[in-house]
Amino acid sequence: MILCLCPNPSIDMYAWLNTLQAGQANSITKEERFPGGKGVHVALAVAELEEQVMLLGFWGGPTGQWVKENCESKGIECYGPELKDWTRTCLILKSDTYFDDTELLGSGPTISSADFESFRNTFIQILPKADCITMSGSWPKGAPVDAYAQLVSLANKAGKKIFLDCAGEQLNQALIQKPFSVHINRREGQKLFEEESPEQIAFLLAKQCTYAAVTAGADGLYLVAGDELIHAQCPVEDVYSAVGSGDCLLAGLAVAFNRELDIQAVAQLAVACGAANCIRPELGLLYQSDVEILKKQVLINKSAKTSVTNSVS
Numbered sequence: 001m002i003l004c005l006c007p008n009p010s011i012d013m014y015a016w017l018n019t020l021q022a023g024q025a026n027s028i029t030k031e032e033r034f035p036g037g038k039g040v041h042v043a044l045a046v047a048e049l050e051e052q053v054m055l056l057g058f059w060g061g062p063t064g065q066w067v068k069e070n071c072e073s074k075g076i077e078c079y080g081p082e083l084k085d086w087t088r089t090c091l092i093l094k095s096d097t098y099f100d101d102t103e104l105l106g107s108g109p110t111i112s113s114a115d116f117e118s119f120r121n122t123f124i125q126i127l128p129k130a131d132c133i134t135m136s137g138s139w140p141k142g143a144p145v146d147a148y149a150q151l152v153s154l155a156n157k158a159g160k161k162i163f164l165d166c167a168g169e170q171l172n173q174a175l176i177q178k179p180f181s182v183h184i185n186r187r188e189g190q191k192l193f194e195e196e197s198p199e200q201i202a203f204l205l206a207k208q209c210t211y212a213a214v215t216a217g218a219d220g221l222y223l224v225a226g227d228e229l230i231h232a233q234c235p236v237e238d239v240y241s242a243v244g245s246g247d248c249l250l251a252g253l254a255v256a257f258n259r260e261l262d263i264q265a266v267a268q269l270a271v272a273c274g275a276a277n278c279i280r281p282e283l284g285l286l287y288q289s290d291v292e293i294l295k296k297q298v299l300i301n302k303s304a305k306t307s308v309t310n311s312v313s
């Protein structure tokens with residue numbers, strides 16, 4: 001059983017536009033809605049890979065119910081406090097010709113300390129049922145800055161493997177607790193370590209966790225464990241959208257570790273899941289049939305640590 005946390009779910013809406021001009025009325029020519037928020041995507045991908053899933057989130061108003069019911073219809077067990085404030089909408093502006101995918105991220109409802117306590121208590125209650133835990137995405141306003149750190153500490157004490165994907169101060173605080181696996185993208189790594197190379201970022205990150213996963217867009221995944229580096233890439237043509245592919249990659253990592261696959265097979269499944277999301281129009285979703293085909297196309301390189309120049313604070 002994999003427990004996925006999504007503190008700030010969303011309705012992700014693709015809005016198609018022919019043009020986009022600030023200060024003008026712009027017509028949306030087509031709109032599509034999907035259940036979203038990083039942890040919701042992870043949970044849906046894990047369910048598609050035929051693992052049992054629990055999903056813990058804050059569910060706000062009718063929009064929150066819509067996301068929750070969508071997940072329940074896929075067999076996902078949903079938990080977490082209900083809020084009066086509505087779950088956010090994240091807009092992904094799409095255009096065939098005019099611009100690249102442009103995201104407008106809602107900030108979501110504001111939670112109280114009682115709401116956070118309720119979330120934390122539910123986490124403690126369901127933790128014994130989980131074999132491993134994914135924690136990903138932002139927190140709603142009002143959450144403590146060490147929200148993930150508190151939950152990582154609880155999960156570590158219970159001996160559960162954590163797969164963490166977050167940014168900023170939540171990440172800094174959580175790293176102090178040494179989560180099992182940390183997943184960041186290259187951009188976040190550059191900010192964190194002032195280092196350009198994804199390999200070096202992964203080695204630096206690996207000082208604070210057992211497995212460090214750094215994604216670099218089309219350049220794939222750099223996965224470091226101790227002195228060992230795996231670089232895995234899955235070349236795909238006709239990328240529809242990369243939004244949500246990091247979430248699907250995280251789902252692949254958690255599922256592969258949970259199945260106790262060897263490290264190369266972990267990297268292979270993870271990048272195939274990320275690529276499977278890119279080729280389909282459904283935002284943040286993947287199909288197992290695509291994953292099986294893409295797994296065979298994954299290119300893997302294994303090497304040992306050479307030199308890391310920066311030091312980690």
Ligand SMILES: O=P(O)(O)OC[C@@]1(O)O[C@H](CO)[C@@H](O)[C@@H]1O
Pocket residue numbers: 008010012036037038041090103105136137138243244245246247284
């Ligand atoms: O604000 P967060 O939670 O960090 O990220 C939100 C988000 O960008 O992440 C998903 C794509 O990865 C989308 O569902 C959503 O728009």
